[in-house]
Amino acid sequence: MRLLFTAVLLSLPLSAMCADRITGKPFATRSEVYAPHAIAATSHPLATQIALDVMKNGGSAVDAxxxxxxxxxxxxxxxxxxxxxxxxxxxxxxxxxxYGYNGSGRSPKSLTLAEFQRRGLTDIPPHGPLPVTVPGAVDAWFALHGRFGRKPIADDLAPAIRYAREGHPVHEVIAYYWGRSVPTLSKWPGFTEQFTIDGGGTGKRRGPQTGEMWRNPNLANTLEKIAKGGRDAFYKGDIARTIDAYFKANGGFLSYDDMASHQGEWVEPVSTDYRGYDVWELPPNGQGIAALQILNLLEPYDMKSYGFGSPEHVHLFAEAKKLAFADRARWYADPAFVGASAGSTVKKLISKDYAAQRGKLISMDKAAREVQPATPKELDEGDTIYMTVADSDGMMVSLIQSNYRGMGSGMAPPGLGFIFQDRGEQFVLKEGHPNSFEPGKRPFHTIIPAFVTKGGKPWLSFGVMGGAMQPQGHVQILLNLIDFGMNLQEAGDAPRIQHDGSTEPAGQATVMSDGGELDLETGYSYETVRALMRKGHSVRFADGPYGGYQAIMVNPNGGYVGASESRKDGQAAGY
Incomplete structure (x- = not known):
């Protein structure tokens, strides 16, 4: 399977990987994709082809x-x-x-922190009805379409409806993770009936295997209702009533009123300049500004001279990440509940002055074991898809969408063909914390799209899915492109770093006291690993927590350049 193939590929020493290209750069498993008119990069080849078909038929990048x-x-x-x-x-x-859109949903209005305490819970469980929040994706489709769409939304949804009825063969990596989810989620009502198939007379239900045809007529019906009835068909029609009845019957709290009152919001992206490139993220309740904080902390260092894979490169990245994630755990939350200071707090966190102040805590010789967040005084003033599309008019879309952990909560209302997210697991069950659970509140969010402009013009639309890996992945892609001179595909295929163990903004928000763990994808030299250990890093090998990358860059010669994650099933293609 692809996951294991990639692990074998990346097990080559970096020197061996370099030898495969005339350029001497880290080996890219495939070439960049060039296209004169339009391009799409998604985590599934069929979805990429759908996006291209929509644009060929007159749709905008948003339609696609x-x-x-x-x-x-x-x-x-x-x-x-x-x-x-x-x-x-x-x-x-x-x-x-x-333009930025925050399409995240809120917690049920009838569920309170006291209810979790009454049940003796110190963390919100990862599955079942309790972590479910209002799904915001459909609202976001219509908001984006209303401003930037050119084709009827029924046309946009038609390919998915057709594939849902007629079927499609399941790809390798998806089949792997689907199979892993079935044992955990089968206990929740509606999941087994709608997301497994008969195990060939064994009496056991299983997920579809690689290449096996999968159909979801229930989802086709749901999408048809949305196509015909619009946004309200999902949030105020029969679908919402089915959802209400389902959660009432299964110990849940999500209600018709929660669905009917949902509204996403347009937000202003925020940015920092990194070596002449303006890197844009969305403000909290997401974690995008962590990438901006890390870049600000790294900018004073001559990363290019250190070189990719050097001890200095990895060490400085890990130390900057620790500092940014300490603030992430303390300050990133729904601004509607944080108060009027939310905007000024973000502005301060991503400022160069603040980075210069915090950067003094980084030692070139020693890994930090404990990192404290900024004080109020200093601030005065796991699964997801990422995709990107660009059309012939120059419109570019950076989009990320998720059910959160695995396939979500496991809660699948009858006849609807989809599973509810478990994003509410990201709340803290502790009074006074910015991310503490409250009714009608948006949880801390890990999913973040990114964009880069240069001289006021678009340069790069990109993202890296994967929980806490996402801001770390954003930074690594930009280091690879800007500092280490890699091309768009090489920047994604180069061995990745993930630091784990920072203080988290979710659950009990445990505090890092041991420096955490440094995961290095195979391809870093033993000399680098030993040097990192001497600095006090706990280095370990991990196979899979490195995220999934897609990107589109504006080609200065005209058209676009695309790249897609080699660790997943995806494809970049254009015309």
Missing amino acids: AIAANAALGLMEPTGSGVGGDLFAIVWDPKTKKL
Whole structure:
């Protein structure tokens, strides 16, 4: 399977990987994709082709993104679906401006912190009805379409509906993660009936295997209702009533009123300059500004001279990540509940002055074991899909969508063909914390799209899915492109770093006291590993927590350049 193939490929020493290219750069498993008119990069080849078809038929990049995202909810339910949330950044060539949309849902209004305490819970469970929040993806589709769509939304949803009825063969990595989810989620009502198949007379239900045809007529019906009845068909119609009855019958709290009152919001992206490139993220309740904080902390260092894979490169990255994630655990939350200071707090966190102040805590010789977040005084003033699309008019979409952990909560209302997200697991069951559970509140979010402009013009639309790996992945891609001179595909295929063990903004928000763990994808030299250990890092090998990358870059010679994650099933393609 692809996961194991990639592990074998990346087990080559970096020197051996370099030898395979005339350039001497880290080996890219495939070439960049060049296209003169339009391009799409998604985590599934069929979704990529759907996006291209939509644009060939006159749809905008937003139409194509909606169509591909709807298809991914069918084809890659391990990472997405209409039961989850969505964030997007859109470059509009007409206004020459970036637009951000926060399509995250809120907690049920009838569920309280006292209820969790009454049950004796110190963490919100990862599955079942309690972590379920309102799904924001469908609302986000219609908001994006209303501003930037050109084709009827029924046309955008038609390919997913057709594949849901007629079937499609399941890809390798998706089949692997689907199979892993079945034993855990089969206990929840509606999952087994709608997301498993008969195990060939064994009496056991299982997920589809690689190459096996999968159909989801229930999802086709749901998407048809949305296509005909619009946004309200999902949030205020029969679908919402089915959801209400399902949760009432199964110990849940999500209600018709929660669905009917949902509304996402347009937000202003925020940025920092990194060596002349303006890197854009969305503000909290997501974690995007962590990438900006890390870049600010690294900018004073001559990363290019250190070189990719050097002890200095890895050490400085890990130490900057620790500092940013300490603030992430303390300050990132729903701004509607944090108060009027939320905007000024973000502005301070991503400022160069603040980075210079915090950067003094980094030692070149020693790994930090404990890191404290900024004080109020200093601030005065796991699964997902990522995809990106660009059209012939210059519109570019950076979109990320998720059910959160695995295939979500396991809660699958009868006849609807989708699973609800378990994003509410990210709340803290502790009074006074910015991310403490409250009714009608948006949880801390890990999913973050990214965009880069240069000189006020679009340069790069990209993302890296994968929980806490996401801001770490954003930074590594940019280091690889800007500091280490890799091309767009090489930047994604180069061995990755993940630091784990920082203080988290979820659960009990345990504090890092041992420096955490440094995961290195195979390809870093033994000399680098030994040097890191001498600095006090706990280095370990891990096979899979390195995220999934897609990217589109503007080609200075005209058209676009695309790249897709070699560790997943995806494809970048254009015309």
